[in-house]
Amino acid sequence: MWKTKTKHExxxxxxxxxxxxxxxxxxxxxxxxxxxxxxxxxxxxxxxxAPKAGxxxxxxxxxxxxxxxxxADVMKQTGARPEDVEAIGISYQMHGLVLVDKAGxxxxxxxxxxxxxxxxxxxxxxxxxGSDYCLGHLLNSPGNFTASKLAWVRENEPDIFNKxxxxxxxxxxxxxxxxxxxxxxxxxxxxxxxxxxxxxxxxNELINYYGIDPTxxxxxxxxxxHQGMVRxxxxxxxxxxxxxxxxxxxGDQPNNALSLGVLNPGEVAATAGTSGVVYGILDKIxxxxxxxxxxxxxxxxxxxDPRLGVLLxxxxxxCLNSWMHRNVSTSxxxxxxxxxxxxxxxxxxxxxxxxxxxxxxxxxxxxxxxxSIHGLNFNVHxxxxxxxxxxEGIAFAFAYGMEVMQQMGMDISKIRAGxxxxxxxxxxxxxxxxxxxxxxELCDTDGAAGAARGAGIGAGIYRDADEALSTLRIxxxxxxxxxxxxxxxxxxxxxxxx
Numbered sequence: 341m342w343k344t345k346t347k348h349e350x351x352x353x354x355x356x357x358x359x360x361x362x363x364x365x366x367x368x369x370x371x372x373x374x375x376x377x378x379x380x381x382x383x384x385x386x387x388x389x390a391p392k393a394g395x396x397x398x399x400x401x402x403x404x405x406x407x408x409x410x411x412a413d414v415m416k417q418t419g420a421r422p423e424d425v426e427a428i429g430i431s432y433q434m435h436g437l438v439l440v441d442k443a444g445x446x447x448x449x450x451x452x453x454x455x456x457x458x459x460x461x462x463x464x465x466x467x468x469x470g471s472d473y474c475l476g477h478l479l480n481s482p483g484n485f486t487a488s489k490l491a492w493v494r495e496n497e498p499d500i501f502n503k504x505x506x507x508x509x510x511x512x513x514x515x516x517x518x519x520x521x522x523x524x525x526x527x528x529x530x531x532x533x534x535x536x537x538x539x540x541x542x543x544n545e546l547i548n549y550y551g552i553d554p555t556x557x558x559x560x561x562x563x564x565x566h567q568g569m570v571r572x573x574x575x576x577x578x579x580x581x582x583x584x585x586x587x588x589x590x591g592d593q594p595n596n597a598l599s600l601g602v603l604n605p606g607e608v609a610a611t612a613g614t615s616g617v618v619y620g621i622l623d624k625i626x627x628x629x630x631x632x633x634x635x636x637x638x639x640x641x642x643x644x645d646p647r648l649g650v651l652l653x654x655x656x657x658x659c660l661n662s663w664m665h666r667n668v669s670t671s672x673x674x675x676x677x678x679x680x681x682x683x684x685x686x687x688x689x690x691x692x693x694x695x696x697x698x699x700x701x702x703x704x705x706x707x708x709x710x711x712s713i714h715g716l717n718f719n720v721h722x723x724x725x726x727x728x729x730x731x732e733g734i735a736f737a738f739a740y741g742m743e744v745m746q747q748m749g750m751d752i753s754k755i756r757a758g759x760x761x762x763x764x765x766x767x768x769x770x771x772x773x774x775x776x777x778x779x780x781e782l783c784d785t786d787g788a789a790g791a792a793r794g795a796g797i798g799a800g801i802y803r804d805a806d807e808a809l810s811t812l813r814i815x816x817x818x819x820x821x822x823x824x825x826x827x828x829x830x831x832x833x834x835x836x837x838x
Contacts, residue, residue, distance in 0.1 A: 352376060352418070353801070354425045354580075355792030356410070358403050358432040358510050359592065360396075360452055361385045361614050365410035366788035367418055370426060370801060373811030375789050379413035381406040385662075389449060394456040394699055394708070397449035400438050400513050407514065411578045422581040428518065428570070429588035429795030431595035431787045432511030434531050437489040442505045444516055448497065451489045452510075454615070454655055456700040456708065458488035461550075462533075463706070465491075469549060471629070477538045479530075479627040479635040479648075482546060484700060486532030491550040506558050511589050519568025519586055524558040530637040531591050537625060540643045563639050564588055564798035587798030590639045592787055593619045594649055598639050599790020600756040600783055601809045603647065608778075610755050612762035615698070616657030616734060618742055620750045622648045632703045632744050639794070640805070650748060652741035655698035656711055657734045658761050663697075664730055668723065678765045681727035686771075687829035688725045690715045692836045693733035703741040714836040728767065735771035736833040742776055754779045758786050759815055773820040775830050780818040 350369055357364040364380040386406070389397045414420075435453040440446055451457070462482040466474050474481055482488050486509065494501045508516065509532065512524045529535040529542065534557060536543040547554055561567045567586045575582040590598060597609040597619050605623040610616075623646055627635045638647040661674070669677050696704065697711030713729070742752055755772075757763045759782040773780050793808040802808040 350376070350418070350420070350424060352420055352425050353427055353429065353792040353796045354414070355429045355788040355790065355795060356407055356431065356514065357592065357595075357787035357791060358407070358430070358514055359613070360388060360398065360433050360454070363403055363406035363410050364786065364788040365407070365414045366786065366792050367414045367420060368789055368792040370796065373793070373808070377414040377417035378786070378788060379410045379417070381409040381413070388452065392457075396452050396455040396699070398452055400446045400450050400510070403510065403514065404517055408578060411580070415579050422575065422579055425580055425584055426801060427585050427587045427795040427799035429791035429793070429798065430511045430514055430586065431590055431592050431791040432509065432514065434509070434591035434593060435485050436510045437486050437493070438508040438510060438513040439493065439500065439504045440506055440508065440513070440516075441503055444520075444522070447500050447503055450510060454699045455489065456484055458492045459484045459700050459706050461491045462488040465546065465549060469545065473545060475627050475629065477536045478533050478543060478546065479537055479625065480533060481631040482533045483631060483702065483706065487534055487546055487550060487552070490552060494551055504556055507556055508558060509591070511591070512558055515567055515586055515589060518570050518574055520571050521568035522558045523561045523567060525561060525563045525589055527563050527590060527594055527637045527639055527641065529557070529560070535637065562798075563590060564794065585799060586795075588791060588794035590791070590794060593617050593651055594636070594639045595787055595790050595794065596758070597621070597649060598794055598805065599785045599787060600758065601805070601812055602756055603638070603640055603805055606751055608752050608755050610738070610757045612734070612757070612768070613658045613760070615659070616654040616738060616762070618652040618738060618745065618755070620650045620745055620752065622646075622650055622748075622750065626748050628744055628748060630705055632705060633741060633748070634702065650745055650750060652738070652745060653702060654695065654734070654737045654741065655701055656695040657737075659698050660695045660711060660730055660734065661762060664727060668726060674764070677727050678767055680724045681731055682767050684722070684724040684728040686823065686825040687832065688729040688732065689720055690717070690832070691721050691725045691729040692833050693729040694837060695730065695733045695737055703737070703744065731762070731765060731768045732771050732829060733833060734762065735768055735775055736830050738772055739775040739830060740834065740837070752776065752778050754781065756781045756783055758783060760786060769818050771826065773818045774823045774826040777820045779820060781814045782816040782818070784813045784815050
């Protein structure tokens with residue numbers, strides 16, 4: 341049975357999801373697993389600064405201010421008392437870089453996941469260190485990940501670099517604000533290209549190559565386990581109990597997989613928010629020789645029992661859909677856009693959209709071709725055709741990347757996703773199922789709830805993930821159809837890509 345306290349009728353686990361669009365919070369009832377409350381702030385998308393083309397930055401203090409509002413909201417919704425929260429878990433946007441001084445103050449805006457300024461640094465590192473080291477030890481090209489972003493700062497902002505006491509991922513920063521502890525996880529180090537899987541240690545060769553002081557990475561803690569306790573001043577600020585433990589931390593995609601019960605070889609999770617991701621689990625060391633998809637340590641990875649997440653990321657998914665909403669369909673809601681799109685035929689009468697307009701795309705070997713529309717005929721195509729073509733184009737980009745994952749030996753017959761964002765669109769999810777031949781299961785969860793359940797595992801409240809996720813519900817299942825029209829449309833899309 342679950343080890344629950346009996347101080348109050350309901351005890352809770354608190355989860356945070358630090359995204360680039362908003363910060364979400366969720367309170368999950370410990371005993372029932374029910375999501376008791378959820379909230380997100382701000383109610384509009386958080387700004388992303390782009391001082392130059394291809395750059396993307398956010399103020400870490402903005403994440404904290406929105407976290408405070410989301411926390412207050414869920415506590416108010418439930419009437420929870422500070423002592424009713426048993427543990428805290430954190431999910432966060434991956435691959436970002438936060439630099440702090442000895443006092444924990446940010447030295448510059450965070451360089452976030454979709455910033456592409458460091459691509460040349462990763463390319464040089466791959467050339468100089470060699471693919472045998474990068475792929476054999478890091479499982480990826482250093483690419484545009486956290487370590488390469490830090491190398492960019494070292495070369496271009498030396499005054500800031502010389503003041504750095506610790507570099508962090510966004511989730512590490514939030515954990516530090518909560519607890520005062522500067523720490524990170526193995527899963528987090530791997531997503532930044534800072535973990536050597538062959539040596540089972542920090543990636544010293546890459547750190548030395550980039551000229552990074554080996555003392556600046558944060559201390560390593562377990563992904564599930566004690567990571568610090570909420571400080572007195574923070575407890576007063578958030579309406580929590582001082583000493584509440586932080587017991588879980590995971591990047592948004594590994595955490596999404598956890599929240600969907602995707603933990604074992606062959607299981608696959610997907611999201612289609614600002615970016616689109618397919619994330620599948622392997623139990624052996626493997627990688628794509630071209631680093632079009634990336635391999636990281638999953639939240640339940642151990643050297644003696646490997647669990648690796650293979651991540652396909654398409655940058656231009658939900659942001660393309662929101663661009664269409666802002667610029668093409670301003671008078672329509674998202675649901676009305678979906679309905680209008682479905683009035684056009686499969687394949688949109690030859691209209692094709694390539695959804696690559698949000699920076700460098702790893703699946704295209706770090707090319708940034710931009711979003712483009714192909715085959716537009718003024719006498720044939722309407723707003724409905726354009727809306728259908730953009731959703732199909734996103735589904736086809738997913739399918740294109742999943743072909744790479746299949747070449748790595750992954751059998752993708754079922755995809756689990758939360759009932760959110762583009763997966764709310766019947767057109768998108770059916771197009772994805774029909775094009776890939778995979779069954780799609782939609783579940784009643786999200787990243788903040790997954791982080792809360794992860795906290796329950798890390799605190800020992802649940803025996804294991806199976807117990808923590810025993811109340812997870814599948815709310816809809818989309819079966820693939822044998823559709824020649826989608827096969828033809830997908831081949832046409834690939835022709836436009838080449």
